[in-house]
Amino acid sequence: MAENHPLELLVQALRRLPGVGVKSAQRMAYHLLQHDREGALHLAQALQHACAEVRHCALCHTFTEDDVCATCRDPRRDHSQLCVVENPADLAAMERTGAYKGLYFVLMGKLSPLDDVGPRDIGLQKLFDRVDAPAGGEAGAEREVREVILATNFTAEGETTAHVIAQGLKARGVNVTRLARGVPVGSELEYVDLGTIAHALVDRR
Amino acid sequence: MAENHPLELLVQALRRLPGVGVKSAQRMAYHLLQHDREGALHLAQALQHACAEVRHCALCHTFTEDDVCATCRDPRRDHSQLCVVENPADLAAMERTGAYKGLYFVLMGKLSPLDDVGPRDIGLQKLFDRVDAPAGGEAGAEREVREVILATNFTAEGETTAHVIAQGLKARGVNVTRLARGVPVGSELEYVDLGTIAHALVDRR
Numbered sequence A, B: 001m002a003e004n005h006p007l008e009l010l011v012q013a014l015r016r017l018p019g020v021g022v023k024s025a026q027r028m029a030y031h032l033l034q035h036d037r038e039g040a041l042h043l044a045q046a047l048q049h050a051c052a053e054v055r056h057c058a059l060c061h062t063f064t065e066d067d068v069c070a071t072c073r074d075p076r077r078d079h080s081q082l083c084v085v086e087n088p089a090d091l092a093a094m095e096r097t098g099a100y101k102g103l104y105f106v107l108m109g110k111l112s113p114l115d116d117v118g119p120r121d122i123g124l125q126k127l128f129d130r131v132d133a134p135a136g137g138e139a140g141a142e143r144e145v146r147e148v149i150l151a152t153n154f155t156a157e158g159e160t161t162a163h164v165i166a167q168g169l170k171a172r173g174v175n176v177t178r179l180a181r182g183v184p185v186g187s188e189l190e191y192v193d194l195g196t197i198a199h200a201l202v203d204r205r
């Protein structure tokens, strides 16, 4: 098939999706053209719409259609707490618990030295600026943020990210906490991995 | 996140791609919006372009921009041979061998009774009409197609499909052959599965 054939161009475009190799791109293209052209056009529109409308919240950096997202604007939330998560899915997970009423900062990534992802790539300076911002935006006023809760994932990369952020924030004299590691609710010790039990023992309260 | 948020709509649209669940749709949407908006817009365009331009060849049913594809129009090819394949990727595989100079018929699917995919869904009647078509399109002339080579996959579904097609074509008095089953070139018998060896024995020549 010629390289500039619309079908071939579609396969190439689909390959830019993360986790999609040439075989699955081909299967996707065939499926859409054979069985779901409506879905294909719908997807095209959704892509264009999202690219045109979705930006980053000026305060928490999550995806939003507004300059400042609804969560950051919510006066009923505790503006003195800032929960740092890796991405919007983690923010959604925190929200589903219903246990947190503060604000967020979404890193949109994590430190990953092996993949050459450094502090600049995930905008740590933006987080530090956010924490340093005075209450009400008035110069000279005290910080609005009193506590930063690190809720990056409990993976090697998430832990590294949490560690680096904690260093930067402690130098600023901000109160930094980390989600507790421990035994998942509803699990039997017998089936919990040893590292988790060891951490739960150290973090006992 | 609100259900009509452009990001949420994009995640839903991505889920219509085959093999994409909610987790990967989310990862794709984040990736595109965070790191590759150019790729997202490029994909949108490729989808629209393909939907507008790609149709089925009137003769072989494969994807093409023309009424009749370049292969079917090629006067240097043997128009008396018709090779039946499941999809355009299989056609491409046959072409790469350089060993076949006839024409094709692309089923764009396979019979799959368990998934409720019957003869009508994969357009078997179109294949039979194609085989019955008189040479040069002149009524009363003899058939152009002298031999139909069944090159559906050697899976349960591909074999079923080949069997059903063979029945229909034999009733029409057409010469039907099947790609030979056998030991792959370059392989050692010790490592070839038993079913393949058994078939190679039966089909020995």
Ligand SMILES: [Zn+2]
Binding pocket: A057, A058, A059, A060, A061, A062, A068, A069, A070, A071, A072
């Ligand atoms: Zn926000």
Ligand SMILES: [Zn+2]
Binding pocket: B057, B058, B059, B060, B061, B062, B068, B069, B070, B071, B072
């Ligand atoms: Zn054709």
